[in-house]
Amino acid sequence: MTTALPADLEGVLLDVDDTLVDTRGAFAASVEAVWRTYLPHVPADRVPEMVALWRGDPHGYYRAYTRGELAFDEQRRLRADELHRTFGGPPVDEATYPAWLEVFWGTFERSWHAHDDARATVDALRAAGLEVGAVTNAARAMQDRKLAASGLADVPVLVTVENFGVGKPDPRVFQEGARLLGTDPARTLYVGDELDVDAIGAVRAGLVGVWLDRPGTRRGDGHLEDPAAADEAGVVVVPSLTRLAESVTQAAVR
Structure with a gap:
């Protein structure tokens, strides 16, 4: 991880598919x-x-x-x-x-189930005093069912493609997520597995963008998946949600 997390975080917004749930x-x-x-x-x-x-x-x-x-x-x-x-x-x-x-x-x-590190990470973020919610490009009803089936029913789905008729990386999606979470966008992380749609989109919307670059899970086929591009855009890169939780805890005690 090359870009550091700010110490004054208020909340974390999480993508659902391939971030919390092993889609x-x-x-x-x-x-x-x-x-x-x-x-x-x-x-x-x-x-x-x-x-x-x-x-x-x-x-x-x-x-x-x-x-x-x-x-x-x-x-x-x-x-x-x-x-x-x-x-x-x-x-x-x-x-x-x-x-x-x-x-x-x-x-x-x-076949829906959570990633092995998802439940513990959500609990650790809340234990650190942060607000936690989900922002997704899929439909709300489906994502609610998916999170419930994955043991994450307590993670509220705040914004979906249905809110504005478009999804990420439209900046309104990220900003609305922070508003509903009740946090300052500049003190809110957005964590997702797609560098451009999730992390860079969040940075452009005024949030702290985090790219979850799990080993062996990149899509290829022209998707932007370049750590150098992430660094240039000011994106934080983590290999797991566990590492995210550790980094948040370390930032909080600096």
Whole structure:
């Protein structure tokens, strides 16, 4: 970590997917279910490529959703069709999408669980006297269910894509999160796994941006994942939520 945390922190806003909840693992289980059902001709050793394609989203369908350009189900159907086309499967159109979704989404919801360091980190942040909440680009109802299923029902979802019709990195999203948390934006951390959308977006909105760069979990496919760029932008980089909690505690006693 090259950029230090301020000592006068008031609160921490956390991303949900791949920050608190192991969404990457849940997607891996879901893509494997799709492989078994629709793409069994693909060798098993290529399933990680399928997962990487889903997470990488090279055409940016999910980010188009967060900009208000696509509906949630439409971005997901387009990604499903891209997955099938890439690996030689049947097209996923509006007629076949409901059956596909039952396979994918049913597995996804059954696979939700928190990262191993999430519960202890939330407790440590609160023990340090900080306000804690979540800001996410997904829908509120789904994120509430996801956090509850992951043992984090006490983390309030404060802002979603539904508040303004767009998501991060729109500065209003971060600023509204701090307002609802009751903290000064300049004394509020925003922690997320995407450098540009989460950490740099938070810095540009006047918060303290923290990039959670867990080893082995980067998306690739053109996503900004450069520690030098993080440093230049004044972003704090941590490899785990445990390290975040330690850094917050150290900052508080300086």
